[in-house]
Amino acid sequence: MRVTIKDIAKYCGVSSGTVDRALNNRPGIKEKTKQKVLQAAKDLKYRPDFTARSLVKGRTMTLGIVLFDLYNRSYAQLLTAVELKAREYGYFLYIALTDKDMENEKQCIEYLANHKVDGIILFSVNKGTEFEEYLHGFSIPIITIFNFLSADWEYVGIPERAAMKNGVSHIIDKGYKQFIYISPPLKYKGITNIYTQEERLQGFLEALASNDLKEAEIIRHNDYLDYLEKINFRQRERTAIICSCDLYALEVMRFLKTKGYSIPLDVGIMGFDNIDVLKYVTPALTTIEYPVEAIGDKAVESLVHKIEKGSYITKENTELSYRFIAGESI
Amino acid sequence: MRVTIKDIAKYCGVSSGTVDRALNNRPGIKEKTKQKVLQAAKDLKYRPDFTARSLVKGRTMTLGIVLFDLYNRSYAQLLTAVELKAREYGYFLYIALTDKDMENEKQCIEYLANHKVDGIILFSVNKGTEFEEYLHGFSIPIITIFNFLSADWEYVGIPERAAMKNGVSHIIDKGYKQFIYISPPLKYKGITNIYTQEERLQGFLEALASNDLKEAEIIRHNDYLDYLEKINFRQRERTAIICSCDLYALEVMRFLKTKGYSIPLDVGIMGFDNIDVLKYVTPALTTIEYPVEAIGDKAVESLVHKIEKGSYITKENTELSYRFIAGESI
DNA sequence: ATGAAAGCGCTAACAA
DNA sequence: TTGTTAGCGCTTTCAT
Numbered sequence: 001m002r003v004t005i006k007d008i009a010k011y012c013g014v015s016s017g018t019v020d021r022a023l024n025n026r027p028g029i030k031e032k033t034k035q036k037v038l039q040a041a042k043d044l045k046y047r048p049d050f051t052a053r054s055l056v057k058g059r060t061m062t063l064g065i066v067l068f069d070l071y072n073r074s075y076a077q078l079l080t081a082v083e084l085k086a087r088e089y090g091y092f093l094y095i096a097l098t099d100k101d102m103e104n105e106k107q108c109i110e111y112l113a114n115h116k117v118d119g120i121i122l123f124s125v126n127k128g129t130e131f132e133e134y135l136h137g138f139s140i141p142i143i144t145i146f147n148f149l150s151a152d153w154e155y156v157g158i159p160e161r162a163a164m165k166n167g168v169s170h171i172i173d174k175g176y177k178q179f180i181y182i183s184p185p186l187k188y189k190g191i192t193n194i195y196t197q198e199e200r201l202q203g204f205l206e207a208l209a210s211n212d213l214k215e216a217e218i219i220r221h222n223d224y225l226d227y228l229e230k231i232n233f234r235q236r237e238r239t240a241i242i243c244s245c246d247l248y249a250l251e252v253m254r255f256l257k258t259k260g261y262s263i264p265l266d267v268g269i270m271g272f273d274n275i276d277v278l279k280y281v282t283p284a285l286t287t288i289e290y291p292v293e294a295i296g297d298k299a300v301e302s303l304v305h306k307i308e309k310g311s312y313i314t315k316e317n318t319e320l321s322y323r324f325i326a327g328e329s330i
Numbered sequence: 331m332r333v334t335i336k337d338i339a340k341y342c343g344v345s346s347g348t349v350d351r352a353l354n355n356r357p358g359i360k361e362k363t364k365q366k367v368l369q370a371a372k373d374l375k376y377r378p379d380f381t382a383r384s385l386v387k388g389r390t391m392t393l394g395i396v397l398f399d400l401y402n403r404s405y406a407q408l409l410t411a412v413e414l415k416a417r418e419y420g421y422f423l424y425i426a427l428t429d430k431d432m433e434n435e436k437q438c439i440e441y442l443a444n445h446k447v448d449g450i451i452l453f454s455v456n457k458g459t460e461f462e463e464y465l466h467g468f469s470i471p472i473i474t475i476f477n478f479l480s481a482d483w484e485y486v487g488i489p490e491r492a493a494m495k496n497g498v499s500h501i502i503d504k505g506y507k508q509f510i511y512i513s514p515p516l517k518y519k520g521i522t523n524i525y526t527q528e529e530r531l532q533g534f535l536e537a538l539a540s541n542d543l544k545e546a547e548i549i550r551h552n553d554y555l556d557y558l559e560k561i562n563f564r565q566r567e568r569t570a571i572i573c574s575c576d577l578y579a580l581e582v583m584r585f586l587k588t589k590g591y592s593i594p595l596d597v598g599i600m601g602f603d604n605i606d607v608l609k610y611v612t613p614a615l616t617t618i619e620y621p622v623e624a625i626g627d628k629a630v631e632s633l634v635h636k637i638e639k640g641s642y643i644t645k646e647n648t649e650l651s652y653r654f655i656a657g658e659s660i
Numbered sequence: 661a662t663g664a665a666a667g668c669g670c671t672a673a674c675a676a
Numbered sequence: 677t678t679g680t681t682a683g684c685g686c687t688t689t690c691a692t
Contacts, residue, residue: 004669015679020671030677045467050444051384052669055684060381062424062445070406080400083427092445094392095425097413114380115392115422137375250610257612277607280580282587334685345663350687360661382685385668
């Protein structure tokens with residue numbers, strides 16, 4: 001049987017109220033009694049039951065984070081930052097992975113709510129008013145990351161569109177004339193939340209537009225390698241392949257290398273994310289870096305602020321930057 | 331205010347006991363009343379409070395996992411598998427990262443215990459009888475992974491030593507005569523738990539011994555690149571650099587490439603882990619693969635079994651394999 | 661089949 | 677300064 005506050009009370013010959021005062025150093029207790037109780041707690045190896053405390057306090061000192069998966073290195077880095085920051089503030093972290101399944105995500109959120117987390121960090125795959133209605137029903141502080149939901153929800157992220165536009169502008173300056181853009185399947189467009197991907201695509205298009213370039217092939221399916229296979233890059237004008245994330249870019253690079261193409265002589269490749277393994281890849285991938293740890297930190301800070309002070313830290317303070325990384329792949 | 335079981339009771343004109351019977355479909359309730367209550371719960375948007383349930387049930391339906399960090403891809407994969415499996419069994423997962431800090435780890439475990447997790451998956455940096463004493467004090471089911479603690483604790487992992495021995499034997503068969511082994515700093519040897527690293531090193535030594543090879547340089551500090559820099563690999567007999575994990579191997583490979591060495595012609599490199607990014611690296615790194623997801627699955631299965639049935643699934647069933655991956659780097 | 665009531669371990673308000 | 681007591685929301689036992 002676990003040692004409870006009552007056991008200590010009995011052991012010391014005081015009441016449970018007094019024990020509570022000592023343990024949580026609240027005022028109204030004689031120093032001597034306090035020491036006695038504290039010693040007893042140590043002797044008996046007392047350990048507080050957060051479950052019971054939560055019940056009466058109405059707070060659990062836990063946060064929940066909802067992510068797709070940890071396949072992309074960036075997510076793992078984000079999670080690390082969030083865990084660290086959360087515990088710094090005294091919060092424990094539940095992790096829930098949705099595998100991009102909309103129903104699963106809803107269930108995860110529901111479970112987190114039932115477990116009475118004090119706040120949720122949400123990288124959602126769901127979107128739309130119905131979903132937002134659903135979220136509002138929980139009346140739990142929620143902060144969205146990466147995938148924007150609506151102005152109703154606090155958001156931490158980077159200006160994806162501007163970042164991509166900036167990157168592609170650099171490429172255009174290098175004299176590339178033809179562009180292929182590779183993005184995850186958008187077949188769920190309009191249904192699932194693909195905010196970040198859409199923003200990056202728009203950034204790409206904007207960069208082309210502002211340079212009076214119209215030619216661009218946009219590939220939004222998983223068979224992009226098949227598509228690339230049909231192309232003879234040595235017979236085209238200098239072509240740049242822009243990928244919406246580094247993982248795609250690495251796949252493309254690997255594929256084109258097996259096809260005997262020289263990169264960037266025959267064809268250029270750009271990624272997005274600057275995942276940490278890039279340093280082991282040659283040629284160095286040109287990409288866009290953003291402070292993923294900072295996003296995690298900001299999210300936690302703002303969320304905890306909301307929980308404890310009743311208001312989020314405003315967006316003005318959570319603006320984050322990006323950086324073009326000139327590699328050798330384009 | 332949240333809707334409670336009492337609200338439903340009042341709403342339906344029944345007692346809270348009846349509501350409970352309906353909600354958790356326990357026997358002793360008329361079908362009609364049950365439907366009425368269920369409907370009311372829906373109407374009022376009732377959501378159970380797991381905190382309260384936990385208090386009376388003595389179980390929280392949560393597990394905790396304690397890891398160093400998520401820097402190594404393998405850990406992220408492991409975590410993904412664990413989360414998935416845990417929720418499959420109806421458990422939620424707390425994550426606690428220790429950053430290899432011994433005190434931090436103890437604190438994490440303590441917090442998890444206070445939050446009343448039903449079980450803990452532990453990849454520990456602590457070790458020794460004092461620590462084990464500490465763990466026993468919690469009387470919570472614990473399963474250790476990767477870093478073995480003692481026979482007192484259920485363990486899931488792979489035969490690290492045999493795996494490394496097997497891999498190195500392959501290398502020896504290729505005719506390599508000189509060997510350099512690179513491992514994380516062992517300055518804490520005897521203090522922190524470096525079981526896996528020690529086992530791998532022993533496997534390496536055993537492989538040499540059984541081939542009557544004595545020559546080996548073992549580097550156990552972080553300045554291994556400085557050490558390698560002093561060596562002219564073209565003037566030595568064929569040298570193999572064995573790294574205790576892929577991350578080191580990738581660092582070494584990158585470094586030697588910048589030094590103008592051809593791999594594997596001038597020097598061979600082998601890693602361990604088979605992290606998923608290897609496919610983007612050339613030359614393909616020779617390494618050892620093990621089923622990290624399976625380790626996560628087994629850990630959860632065994633832990634849940636212990637929680638629910640009172641006994642762990644025995645070690646015989648949790649033996650996992652490894653596989654030598656012949657790349658082009660050695 | 662249903663209701664009443666005790667209690668999980670803790671906190672907090674009120675008495676003494 | 678200390679003790680007493682009433683909950684927090686739920687489950688469970690014992691009456692009815």
